[in-house]
């Protein structure tokens with residue numbers, strides 16, 4: 001490399017890192033981004049959000065064509081699955097997205113450096129890649145955006161074949177007869193749904209007595225009922241002790257029940273920050289008990305000139321939270337007023353129906369002793385939902401009992417992930433439930449359910 005001196009070096013090209021690099025370049029910083037994988041985009045684009053959404057869309061189309069088109073008066077012949085073509089669709093989507101980032105980097109004149117980055121003293125980063133001599137780069141500001149990796153359980157022996165992670169479950173070359181999913185979080189439910197729709201028996205083992213910890217309880221319970229109706233089997237309050245390959249399949253042992261034999265196991269018990277082998281000790285950065293890098297409100301670590309964003313710092317591990325932090329971090333470096341409103345970060349699970357939330361759950365409001373009013377509206381009473389034959393679920397709006405300010409919105413239903421955006425904008429603007437209730441919503445749309453739920457906060461929903 002000829003030029004090794006930069007204003008900003010971003011380590012990691014996931015949604016946090018690549019977005020930070022693009023914004024830095026827009027702001028006039030001479031920017032480099034170091035990434036050890038050949039493809040840009042991080043876990044999200046390569047093996048996470050994007051491929052799983054491609055499979056969720058494709059498997060839903062298969063399932064709908066096979067089982068629910070008749071009710072619309074659409075007759076189809078025999079519907080068969082072409083799994084290789086479905087996987088090809090997913091790979092094509094990943095390729096298009098990762099290539100897109102390459103193009104954006106070129107356009108922004110960001111120097112892309114391939115290799116594993118390690119921090120060194122004095123604003124330096126050393127980069128190693130196989131077959132090449134190490135390169136030392138330097139910069140005024142270094143942003144750590146190395147993301148996270150799959151969390152493991154001590155006695156679960158991942159072999160990438162019978163027992164694997166989401167990286168494996170987005171690429172099974174055959175539909176498993178019986179897939180056991182460990183963990184009822186977003187990953188377990190999304191990938192469990194994919195393979196259930198394609199014909200697998202899916203058993204979800206969850207340690208807690210509920211699915212989707214952290215989400216509003218009423219919404220999670222309704223989502224669980226919908227998913228169970230589709231065929232996902234839930235065993236809650238079940239702690240997995242061990243899992244290993246056995247014969248042609250796998251065996252899973254849990255507390256208080258007979259071992260389960262199955263042909264695939266998906267471990268989806270959370271993610272841990274990628275903060276090892278980064279040279280943090282050489283610059284005096286200490287991680288917390290969960291391997292995360294502590295930062296201040298400007299994303300500055302304890303080491304001068306070194307910042308951290310996304311899954312490596314405390315907070316929810318979501319691509320869009322990392323993006324906001326990346327942008328805020330470089331804007332602050334440019335003397336602007338970058339800011340992230342952590343009360344308005346949406347959380348979406350892309351099952352069918354989708355599950356989406358923003359702000360406080362009812363449980364959180366009760367724990368915090370905040371008086372609230374609640375309005376909810378079922379999709380069953382929404383004309384568009386009926387036309388779509390997607391009447392499962394509801395919208396729930398929680399507003400401050402005294403000021404009417406919206407404190408949380410929770411949705412389970414078709415396209416909940418898109419519908420939640422309106423609630424997020426409302427919360428960004430400090431809206432009251434009356435603001436949404438008095439806003440004209442196009443008819444007939446699913447979004448009218450949010451308006452009706454907002455009207456319901458004051459007991460004046462029209463269609464229920």
Ligand code: NAD
Pocket residue numbers: 153182183184185186187188190205206207208211212213238239240241268269270271316317318347348349350
């Ligand atoms: P998660 O932390 O959301 O859920 C893991 C679940 O595993 C928890 O419910 C936990 O109680 C359970 N568990 C832990 N140990 C267990 C054991 N021994 N036996 C049985 N159950 C056990 O984790 P995830 O689903 O792996 O997701 C990881 C991260 O990625 C999360 O932060 C998530 O928000 C994010 N993610 C988000 C999306 C999305 O936004 N759609 C999609 C995928 C992942």
